[in-house]
């Protein structure tokens with residue numbers, strides 16, 4: 001079943017950044033999006049979340065047209081969003097940050113504190129500490145945990161490796177795979193780190209010059225050059 | 234000790250310390266010179282009650298409500314009319330005053346501040362939004378609410394004339410000082426405590442603070458941020474109305490009665506900075522005595538001037554207000570330990 005689909009989407013700010021985007025994510029998949037800096041990856045995820053409105057085309061979630069739904073409605077319907085640069089709430093405690101994720105997937109009353117604390121024990125240890133005092137890697141874990149707590153069906157993940165130590169980067173990619181395996185959460189992520197793309201993605205779209213230039217699957221994903229051509233500046 | 238625990242310990246230790254210090258000086262003051270103590274505490278409470286609604290709306294929405302004084306006027310008039318004309322017992326009439334003002338605030342938020350109503354109409358007639366929300370637009374929000382304050386003052390004058398009949402002051406007096414004013418000191422403390430609990434200890438408070446810190450992310454996590462702003466504005470307005478209700482027995486009921494509150498509230502918010510409870514209570518403790526002393530010695534006008542002067546000094550020497558100073562002191566102490 002298709003969880004998320006963008007059909008012929010054109011979106012941008014004053015001028016379009018992305019044009020005629022067609023993309024689909026099937027239930028249980030981990031799909032990557034690669035592309036150079038400034039090509040419109042964040043723009044794409046924000047459009048999926050409802051933070052940006054496309055000027056043309058439709059966004060479908062769970063088979064329903066959600067193009068006109070605001071982000072808070074989409075969140076409550078089960079889309080968990082992890083913004084680029086993490087954007088945790090620095091002045092709320094770790095625990096309060098996690099609580100803010102409870103509205104995600106609001107209709108199911110399930111919360112996933114146990115699973116989140118199992119994945120990231122450091123969050124339990126530092127539950128009473130302000131989010132702003134965590135290290136970059138810990139903030140990334142908090143942002144992921146916060147999006148997971150409400151038990152989303154789809155996770156939108158914007159450059160999880162950015163500004164995180166290499167040793168933690170590997171861990172986080174494995175964690176996302178585990179989340180996908182154990183909680184059956186579908187994942188759409190954006191990334192420029194080759195290693196992360198190879199560990200995580202089942203399939204991968206490449207964006208170039210505002211359009212989807214390629215779709216990489218199976219063996220192409222292990223071919224460094226195939227991906228690298230869309231990352232080179 | 235972890236940072237988080239340190240922070241909490243800091244808040245508990247110094248917060249409790251401050252409360253104990255205030256209570257102790259009150260006790261000593263009452264023994265030494267009860268009348269002066271009552272006068273100063275009342276002045277502090279006046280600043281706190283005048284400012285709290287304005288501080289919430291400013292701190293959370295980045296909107297300066299220059300009609301704040303007229304919201305207080307509305308609360309005072311609604312209380313007085315429901316007591317005198319409607320025959321309600323005073324506490325109930327005060328509840329009516331607060332509620333009417335909260336609902337009025339809700340309407341103002343929908344029609345002016347958020348632009349929801351005009352934009353709803355705009356989209357259905359000319360196919361686009363008519364106004365941008367006033368959130369975090371200080372100057373624009375001041376212009377819009379200043380207009381509203383003029384309309385409200387003139388409206389009150391046209392509907393009710395130059396004054397309306399007043400409620401008598403309840404209770405007797407102690408040491409030559411009216412008990413009702415002493416009771417207001419307790420009410421002010423209670424209001425601050427309630428506001429503190431609401432914004433720091435409840436889920437609603439967490440949502441509000443998340444919205445303040447990062448609106449887009451809060452929205453992406455399922456928070457209806459529009460509703461957060463709407464409710465916040467209604468709470469701030471309701472508190473302004475409650476202030477009007479509390480002071481209704483003490484003031485002559487004229488359409489301009491809000492002015493004195495606006496000046497004190499505005500100065501208190503400037504001096505207090507972004508933190509609603511810490512800022513409002515500390516600037517109350519600072520400005521209350523200044524106001525009381527100057528008004529006692531040289532009359533009310535001098536008190537007002539002294540307050541504005543204090544605000545100018547604060548703006549010059551304490552950017553970020555008292556809140557900023559408290560944060561810096563806290564960081565210093567934490568680094569030291």
Ligand SMILES: Nc1ncnc2c1ncn2[C@@H]1O[C@H](COP(=O)(O)OP(=O)(O)O)[C@@H](O)[C@H]1O
Pocket residue numbers: 013014017035036037038039040041042043044
């Ligand atoms: N808020 C904004 N207003 C105007 N232009 C923007 C804004 N955000 C991003 N852009 C522009 O849109 C393009 C795509 O940005 P973005 O989606 O952030 O790229 P990526 O995430 O792939 O690095 C860039 O050229 C950027 O300058």
Ligand SMILES: [Mg+2]
Pocket residue numbers: 041042043084159
């Ligand atoms: Mg980006």
